[in-house]
Amino acid sequence: MMYITELTEIIKHLYAWTPFLLAGFGLNILISLVAMTIGTSLGWVLAILRVSPHPHRVRWSLVVTEFSRNIPTIVFQFYLAFMLPAEMLIPSTGIILVFPAWLKAALALAIAVIGFTSDNLTIAMEEWKKGNHNAAFLFIPSWTSYALIIVMASSTASIIGVGELLSRCNTVINAIGNTQLMLPIYLYACLFFFGFCYPLTLLMKKISRIISSRLAPQLP
Amino acid sequence: MRIRLSTASLTALSLLLCAILFSMSGVGGAQAAENLPPGYKFFASERLALIKQRGTLIVGVKTDYPPFGMLNSSGEPEGFEHDLAADIAGRLEVKLSKVSVTGSNRLQKLQEGVIDIVLATTGDTAERRQIVTMIEPNYYASGVTLFMPPQENAKDWADTRGKKVCASQGSYYNRIMQQRYLLDLQMYNSARDAKLAVRDGRCIGYLFDNTAIMNDLTKPEWKGYKAPLPPALVTPWAIAIAAKEHGSDFEKILGDIVADWHRTGFLIEKEKAWNIPPSKFLVETQEIWQKKDAEGKPFCERGIDGNWNAECRNKVLLTSTDVSGLAKLGLKLNEYTGINLTLIYDQFDRTQFLLGLAATLLLTVICILGSLSFGVFGAVCAESGIPLLAPLAKASCELARMTPPLPSMYVVLFGVGSICGFSLPAMAVVVWCLCVYTGAGVMTALLEAAATYRIRQPEFHLRFFNVRKLAWLSSGSVTAALINVSKATMMASAFAVPELLSVTTSIITERGNVGVMMNALLLTYLLIIFCVVRLLRHLEQLVRERRQRPRSDSPVSPVEEENT
Numbered sequence: 047m048m049y050i051t052e053l054t055e056i057i058k059h060l061y062a063w064t065p066f067l068l069a070g071f072g073l074n075i076l077i078s079l080v081a082m083t084i085g086t087s088l089g090w091v092l093a094i095l096r097v098s099p100h101p102h103r104v105r106w107s108l109v110v111t112e113f114s115r116n117i118p119t120i121v122f123q124f125y126l127a128f129m130l131p132a133e134m135l136i137p138s139t140g141i142i143l144v145f146p147a148w149l150k151a152a153l154a155l156a157i158a159v160i161g162f163t164s165d166n167l168t169i170a171m172e173e174w175k176k177g178n179h180n181a182a183f184l185f186i187p188s189w190t191s192y193a194l195i196i197v198m199a200s201s202t203a204s205i206i207g208v209g210e211l212l213s214r215c216n217t218v219i220n221a222i223g224n225t226q227l228m229l230p231i232y233l234y235a236c237l238f239f240f241g242f243c244y245p246l247t248l249l250m251k252k253i254s255r256i257i258s259s260r261l262a263p264q265l266p
Numbered sequence: 267m268r269i270r271l272s273t274a275s276l277t278a279l280s281l282l283l284c285a286i287l288f289s290m291s292g293v294g295g296a297q298a299a300e301n302l303p304p305g306y307k308f309f310a311s312e313r314l315a316l317i318k319q320r321g322t323l324i325v326g327v328k329t330d331y332p333p334f335g336m337l338n339s340s341g342e343p344e345g346f347e348h349d350l351a352a353d354i355a356g357r358l359e360v361k362l363s364k365v366s367v368t369g370s371n372r373l374q375k376l377q378e379g380v381i382d383i384v385l386a387t388t389g390d391t392a393e394r395r396q397i398v399t400m401i402e403p404n405y406y407a408s409g410v411t412l413f414m415p416p417q418e419n420a421k422d423w424a425d426t427r428g429k430k431v432c433a434s435q436g437s438y439y440n441r442i443m444q445q446r447y448l449l450d451l452q453m454y455n456s457a458r459d460a461k462l463a464v465r466d467g468r469c470i471g472y473l474f475d476n477t478a479i480m481n482d483l484t485k486p487e488w489k490g491y492k493a494p495l496p497p498a499l500v501t502p503w504a505i506a507i508a509a510k511e512h513g514s515d516f517e518k519i520l521g522d523i524v525a526d527w528h529r530t531g532f533l534i535e536k537e538k539a540w541n542i543p544p545s546k547f548l549v550e551t552q553e554i555w556q557k558k559d560a561e562g563k564p565f566c567e568r569g570i571d572g573n574w575n576a577e578c579r580n581k582v583l584l585t586s587t588d589v590s591g592l593a594k595l596g597l598k599l600n601e602y603t604g605i606n607l608t609l610i611y612d613q614f615d616r617t618q619f620l621l622g623l624a625a626t627l628l629l630t631v632i633c634i635l636g637s638l639s640f641g642v643f644g645a646v647c648a649e650s651g652i653p654l655l656a657p658l659a660k661a662s663c664e665l666a667r668m669t670p671p672l673p674s675m676y677v678v679l680f681g682v683g684s685i686c687g688f689s690l691p692a693m694a695v696v697v698w699c700l701c702v703y704t705g706a707g708v709m710t711a712l713l714e715a716a717a718t719y720r721i722r723q724p725e726f727h728l729r730f731f732n733v734r735k736l737a738w739l740s741s742g743s744v745t746a747a748l749i750n751v752s753k754a755t756m757m758a759s760a761f762a763v764p765e766l767l768s769v770t771t772s773i774i775t776e777r778g779n780v781g782v783m784m785n786a787l788l789l790t791y792l793l794i795i796f797c798v799v800r801l802l803r804h805l806e807q808l809v810r811e812r813r814q815r816p817r818s819d820s821p822v823s824p825v826e827e828e829n830t
Contacts, residue, residue: 066341116792117795119753120767121788124767128784135315142319201673202757217337217341228681229681229682232681
């Protein structure tokens with residue numbers, strides 16, 4: 047009986063804080079979307095350079111790709127948090143340029159996306175040129191799967207003080223002041239990630255299986 | 267597809283890197299305090315103009331330090347310092363916006379410009395004055411003591427010698443206490459984490475401000491806990507603004523406000539309102555500031571250099587460090603260029619950094635080996651065909667892949683620790699969680715490779731002895747996963763593991779040399795990752811060469827570069 051009252055107490059707390067935590071998870075998704083957008087566009091440019099006939103461009107693109115693959119995201123997050131000003135007053139215009147912490151986190155994650163896009167899109171473009179359009183389309187499910195990895199990686203933004211899901215969990219625990227609630231709240235947060243990523247992963251697996259099966263007859 | 271870089275392009279890359287980093291180090295070096303010539307006038311502050319422009323004063327406050335700064339039952343921030351912040355905003359006739367800061371990030375946030383002022387229990391020390399501008403007069407004072415569980419029996423600071431003591435990253439007293447009493451400090455990110463560590467017996471006590479500890483001791487949660495050691499290093503607290511605001515009208519306005527607080531008794535009134543035990547500091551300071559000279563004018567007045575007269579200032583601050591040899595050279599460089607290479611000339615910093623590097627390398631090696639073993643073990647279980655075991659292994663693999671490692675570290679370290687009633691070592695938890703996450707990635711790669719292999723050999727089942735057969739098919743994805751885990755090791759910094767990132771932030775809070783330290787950190791990490799990548803690719807090559815390459819049209823699993 048004691049157990050049940052305790053459980054309802056925990057569920058009540060979780061329910062009360064759900065909107066607050068959901069808003070935090072929204073920030074995780076926003077960070078990931080921004081990172082994917084910036085990373086994909088820059089990676090695209092690198093991929094175009096990599097399939098170009100000029101050896102010079104190819105080499106530079108390879109160097110930049112290698113660089114973006116090797117930067118650890120968490121260190122780069124810290125780097126941007128420390129080195130990029132939070133806001134700049136553009137002289138004589140009165141416009142304030144703002145770099146909030148979440149944007150810095152997104153920029154850091156975008157670095158990893160650049161490397162990924164450059165590598166995978168190059169393969170896709172080469173397949174496309176050969177006429178294997180279906181093989182080129184494999185880029186889409188692998189891109190989405192990568193986006194989910196970025197969603198999970200966005201939880202590290204809490205280390206530089208972004209108010210995303212994980213740091214909101216800490217805020218909630220501090221506000222309630224009951225350390226017994228820690229485990230349920232952190233597990234609840236993990237559930238958010240799992241609930242979002244798992245169905246999408248299954249979907250992407252299915253899509254790539256469909257594309258691959260269409261691909262099969264083309265193989266010798 | 268595999269990319270090989272020539273030595274020439276690598277050299278070009280590193281040169282490019284250096285150029286970028288050094289151009290950026292100028293940004294970081296800008297915080298070196300300018301020594302303005304003494305003058306009668308305060309210059310107009312750009313920051314103050316910015317505040318008026320946006321109509322909001324952004325103040326860094328604490329939310330984990332009751333009753334000075336905390337969250338109330340409805341999640342709203344409040345406290346002694348929050349009232350002071352509101353008073354300042356009111357006097358500047360702008361709105362107040364509060365940003366929650368911690369001991370380790372408050373001065374960085376100020377330097378970054380995220381916040382306009384810091385009002386967050388900041389001790390006014392000579393070292394910090396090199397990084398930021400401290401507003402005089404001081405508004406409060408506190409010392410440092412040890413928050414201890416009932417069973418500990420240290421009675422004097424001497425009894426703590428060589429013992430494990432928990433501390434918060436970025437507190438000014440950490441280094442002095444560590445050197446003076448040879449404490450083995452365990453750095454935590456927040457006060458809450460450090461106190462939980464005390465509860466779990468990870469250390470004999472928590473080194474913290476006596477004001478905050480006294481408040482904690484009144485809570486039922488910490489019944490029986492105590493703080494028997496006499497407060498050491500009593501230090502006044504100051505409002506801090508950016509270093510370049512030194513000598514500005516912004517500094518003057520804030521100084522005048524604090525002076526007024528002392529004269530009118532506003533601080534003592536607020537102290538009572540928040541049920542803080544009366545502080546000797548406030549009583550004495552008020553006495554000085556209310557004093558009038560023979561003509562009835564206030565005794566404390568600004569002199570021709572803009573400073574208050576010496577009797578009204580903080581006397582603790584006139585300390586200087588004895589320097590010679592390499593240190594002198596380093597300080598000279600700092601004076602002329604603003605580049606502060608404490609990392610090279612300061613033995614303490616250098617040792618810390620090298621220890622951090624060793625910890626990071628150790629973490630990397632353990633994580634790589636651990637992930638590989640977890641992955642192989644899991645894959646063999648999943649392929650074993652044993653009724654309960656195989657589906658269980660597959661399900662846990664999916665679960666582990668879809669749970670980010672950082673939250674799972676919180677779950678295991680704090681959640682499981684609080685339920686079982688014993689403490690797990692932080693480093694082991696970090697390694698475990700990273701290995702589980704990456705191991706799941708390795709396992710998926712092996713299972714996919716096994717499925718591909720079955721296209722040719724339908725009766726194939728993965729066992730420990732035939733893992734090698736999959737090496738060629740899975741090595742690309744496996745290598746990518748292992749490279750990623752070596753990049754992720756610095757998550758450990760959030761849990762008091764003294765690796766590179768944690769050490770670097772400690773040095774930055776102490777020295778304020780953000781530019782130099784961040785560049786050193788990034789370069790060191792790039793070097794580590796480059797070495798790890800080289801090594802892993804080399805091993806991958808060896809594995810591939812051992813096996814006869816299958817015919818060229820064999821199916822290749824897509825390269826899954828999970829760079830995070």
